[in-house]
Amino acid sequence: MRLKVCGMRDPDNIRDLVEVVQPDWMGLIFYPPSPRFVENALAESIRNFRVNKVGVFVNASMEEISEKVGLFGLDAIQLHGDESPEFANMLKEKTGKSVWKVFLVGEEMDWEKLLPYQNIVDCFLFDTFSKSHGGSGKTFNWELLLDYPLPTPFMLSGGLAIEHADAIKDLQAKIPQMQGIDINSKFETKPGVKDISLVRKFWDYLKT
Ligand SMILES: O=C(O)c1ccccc1NCC(=O)[C@H](O)[C@H](O)COP(=O)(O)O
Numbered sequence: 001m002r003l004k005v006c007g008m009r010d011p012d013n014i015r016d017l018v019e020v021v022q023p024d025w026m027g028l029i030f031y032p033p034s035p036r037f038v039e040n041a042l043a044e045s046i047r048n049f050r051v052n053k054v055g056v057f058v059n060a061s062m063e064e065i066s067e068k069v070g071l072f073g074l075d076a077i078q079l080h081g082d083e084s085p086e087f088a089n090m091l092k093e094k095t096g097k098s099v100w101k102v103f104l105v106g107e108e109m110d111w112e113k114l115l116p117y118q119n120i121v122d123c124f125l126f127d128t129f130s131k132s133h134g135g136s137g138k139t140f141n142w143e144l145l146l147d148y149p150l151p152t153p154f155m156l157s158g159g160l161a162i163e164h165a166d167a168i169k170d171l172q173a174k175i176p177q178m179q180g181i182d183i184n185s186k187f188e189t190k191p192g193v194k195d196i197s198l199v200r201k202f203w204d205y206l207k208t
Pocket residue numbers: 006007027029031034035036056058080127132133134135136137138157158159160182183184185186
């Protein structure tokens with residue numbers, strides 16, 4: 001099981017996260033309406049942390065994403081909007097980075113929508129449908145994932161909280177393509193700042 005802690009931006013909080021939890025990835029949100037938006041002014045203080053950095057984008061341009069990859073030293077790009085398979089492919093060729101495509105899950109899931117992306121992206125991420133695109137703090141019906149038909153690995157996201165630890169373990173035991181989890185607002189003291197001891201408690205329990 002792998003861990004991505006999303007919505008980080010405070011350098012002291014990132015330092016604590018990296019030292020205490022050592023997550024597999026840290027997510028930086030480059031979507032201006034988000035309360036977790038990361039300004040370019042923070043690039044110098046963030047880029048040298050020794051943790052894999054995933055940039056989260058919602059319908060951003062190729063130029064904007066390429067600029068952030070360079071400025072922040074991103075290792076992966078998470079496409080959290082309506083980006084096409086062609087766009088994902090061009091981005092992968094241009095940046096050489098790992099590309100993740102997000103699907104927002106509502107009452108039902110149409111797995112056919114994923115097919116055009118499956119030979120392009122490195123990973124899918126399933127988050128709860130919301131008008132704000134992400135960071136809703138709400139879970140979706142995980143039973144839908146039992147029908148996931150592809151070999152491509154995916155991350156589970158959307159409102160994950162400490163009380164879900166056992167259910168997450170059960171789900172992963174049933175679905176080998178589930179490579180990890182993405183946590184965010186349920187571990188915050190305020191938008192963009194995580195409660196590191198809570199993250200540690202959760203992760204210490206889950207990774208065993
Ligand atoms: O977190 C945000 O503010 C956000 C806004 C717009 C697009 C994506 C966003 N977050 C990306 C993530 O990967 C979150 O971790 C994911 O949406 C789950 O968040 P939460 O429901 O708070 O656990």
